[in-house]
Amino acid sequence: MPGERIRIALQKSGRMADDSLNLLKNCGLHMARSREELLCRIKELPIDVLLVRDDDIPNFVSSGICDLGIVGENVYEEMRLGSEGFAATILERLGFSQCRLAIAVPDGGKIGSVEALAGATVATTYPNLFQAFLRRHGIAATTLEMTGSVEVAPRLKIADAVCDIVASGATLAANNLREMTTVLASEALLIRSGKALPPEKEAVINRLLARMRGALRAEDSKYIMLHADKDKLPAIIKLLPGAESPTILPLQGSADKFAVHAVCRESVFWETMEQLQAAGASSILVLPIEKMMG
Ligand code: PRT
Numbered sequence: 001m002p003g004e005r006i007r008i009a010l011q012k013s014g015r016m017a018d019d020s021l022n023l024l025k026n027c028g029l030h031m032a033r034s035r036e037e038l039l040c041r042i043k044e045l046p047i048d049v050l051l052v053r054d055d056d057i058p059n060f061v062s063s064g065i066c067d068l069g070i071v072g073e074n075v076y077e078e079m080r081l082g083s084e085g086f087a088a089t090i091l092e093r094l095g096f097s098q099c100r101l102a103i104a105v106p107d108g109g110k111i112g113s114v115e116a117l118a119g120a121t122v123a124t125t126y127p128n129l130f131q132a133f134l135r136r137h138g139i140a141a142t143t144l145e146m147t148g149s150v151e152v153a154p155r156l157k158i159a160d161a162v163c164d165i166v167a168s169g170a171t172l173a174a175n176n177l178r179e180m181t182t183v184l185a186s187e188a189l190l191i192r193s194g195k196a197l198p199p200e201k202e203a204v205i206n207r208l209l210a211r212m213r214g215a216l217r218a219e220d221s222k223y224i225m226l227h228a229d230k231d232k233l234p235a236i237i238k239l240l241p242g243a244e245s246p247t248i249l250p251l252q253g254s255a256d257k258f259a260v261h262a263v264c265r266e267s268v269f270w271e272t273m274e275q276l277q278a279a280g281a282s283s284i285l286v287l288p289i290e291k292m293m294g
């Protein structure tokens with residue numbers, strides 16, 4: 001029955017589209033139709049994917065058109081603050097599409113602190129988040145709402161500052177703007193409808209959530225293998241990032257040489273490998289983990 005299928009809203013194209021779809025793929029879910037379709041069926045679980053603009057996702061989930069959605073925290077919070085009776089909640093933080101909503105001012109200009117924004121005109125596509133920021137700081141300023149190209153507003157002399165999304169900072173630098181303070185740190189969120197769903201749907205959501213958590217954990221985790229002399233083991237084990245009780249196996253034909261196998265739940269950097277080597281480890285192998293559960 002169609003009513004028993006979960007509907008999840010994802011961005012159709014844009015900065016979040018590939019990572020959102022890849023997450024589903026890493027959960028073992030594949031779409032039956034091409035991405036050009038608006039509504040795609042997942043074969044492996046009773047889930048349909050609705051491909052839309054990211055701005056529509058919070059309200060689609062809040063109103064129950066979709067049960068789940070993947071959207072940037074910036075868009076979610078802006079819509080939450082702006083819609084009365086908003087009823088979508090955060091189910092999981094997904095870690096990708098990291099960026100921040102920040103206030104930036106002309107480099108070398110007269111605004112040098114948050115307090116100095118008092119009386120200024122600030123261009124933004126996030127009027128609700130910006131106004132909440134002003135209220136938190138007890139500042140009165142004018143909001144100039146724009147739909148895009150916010151970063152050019154100070155140069156056009158239509159605003160004194162901007163409140164815009166920053167990732168690398170290259171756009172601000174290219175426009176002679178200096179980042180002053182963060183309004184909101186943002187990442188991709190899995191959001192869900194605020195109302196309780198039929199038990200069959202809740203069960204599908206729980207299965208999907210468990211797979212997503214497993215996929216995200218596996219992405220950060222590595223399987224590490226190395227060889228070391230017995231007396232070096234304590235120091236080496238201490239260096240393994242986020243490892244829980246490693247497996248230690250004797251190496252054939254050598255009384256005090258051992259193999260250490262461990263799942264590291266944090267990234268393993270070249271620096272860590274160098275430290276392991278310096279502590280006496282040899283034959284160090286770091287392997288990706290595809291899936292994780294339990
Ligand atoms: O078409 P649709 O409405 O679906 O997409 P969109 O154009 O509104 O959004 P899109 O695809 O650009 O971004 C989707 C989401 O990705 C955003 O809502 C953020 O949560 C997240 N994200 C991550 C970013 C960025 N990084 C980012 N760099 N969103 C926008 N930018 C823009 C920003 O607006 C600014 O113009 O990139 C510029 C700044 O980047 P840097 O690297 O120069 O600092």
Ligand code: ZN
Binds near residue numbers: 053054055
């Ligand atoms: Zn958008």
